[in-house]
Amino acid sequence: MKKVFIEGAISPTFISDSIAKHSLKKDIGAHSIFLGQVRNDHLRGKEVVAIEYSAYQEMAEEKFHEIRENMFAKYQLNCLHIYHSLGKVNAGEISLFVFTSSAHRKEAIEACQEMVEKIKNEVPIWGKELFTGEDYEWKINKL
Amino acid sequence: MKKVFIEGAISPTFISDSIAKHSLKKDIGAHSIFLGQVRNDHLRGKEVVAIEYSAYQEMAEEKFHEIRENMFAKYQLNCLHIYHSLGKVNAGEISLFVFTSSAHRKEAIEACQEMVEKIKNEVPIWGKELFTGEDYEWKINKL
Amino acid sequence: MEIIVLFFGHLTDITGESKLKIWDTKDTNELINLMSKKYPGINDMKYSIAINKVIIHENCILKDADVVALLPAFSGG
């Protein structure tokens, strides 16, 4: 099964390395990428400085695998990669990287978008928003 | 006016540098990226080895500017970047890079997708598909 | 018969632990009753229940070595 979880933030270099690897796949015409970045939201006068991610890792990995299989069945994709952070990711850093590739743009774009929704709604991952000081709040995903 | 055209292919490093610059904008929660990659299509038994892009550059730059303005009016965007190649781009290399950023995913994703359609349909750029040998064919965009 | 119970996210704030073992519990209803007595705070929370990594939607019979996970609303991404 493909590795999905990454300890800490996902670096821009990791992303460009992943893009570069696709230059040998010359039947690809379109890549769609979604990146989730940690926002410094302000709540109750305090600022989010980081999110600490935890997961029910075994279940999440099975779920990622299942979603991937469904995506390949539904869309004409050449590639589909998903990476999600575990542990602490600071505001401004990237915690989610979804990457779909296809011959034509429509398939890549739609698959990427659907993938992001599924990750947010169906995968057992939790974010704990850490504020300045010791305070924290469990993240709630908006639709 | 922002520079859009890049001579030759767009490198993965250029893309990661662009992503990295956004880590200081901590109110961003979502990035959506579209990359157009040159496909080695096979036509009449010949293979596309590169696309040579040309443009009515002054008009294209005005059009890019106008589309950008419309996007910022329509969507809650923090950033919007567009880069398009001019000249020769080999199969497997990237010729289009559209990058939208927003607090929430919906706006970033929709704006990126609309932007790509507008670039393909409304901007005076032409691709000449170069085959093995001296042969070529003018590219036709599919809907 | 031994059952493993896992807690995640917000629930661990209430339980103070992420894993425990219980014995001789016939189904998930009974398990949840037990947990509610041990950790009254979880009654105020919304969560899903998974047995062996599959979310269930009704009371389910438990068997030896089942892993039951209590999952608050997901918030990945």
Added chain:
Amino acid sequence: MEIIVLFFGHLTDITGESKLKIWDTKDTNELINLMSKKYPGINDMKYSIAINKVIIHENCILKDADVVALLPAFSGG
């Protein structure tokens, strides 16, 4: 009165040039007639017409220093 005419993409295969100057042409209809005589091949092609970088949809009067561009279907991206 001087008008600049620009050709792009596929059209340049037919015209063999990307830019030319013409004089004393009152409107775009007259200009297109002139071009069709000079380069008969362009009659078989679909293209849009822009005056000073703005696409027009009907016959337009031309004035000195106007730049008229003949644009085949775009194929960027």
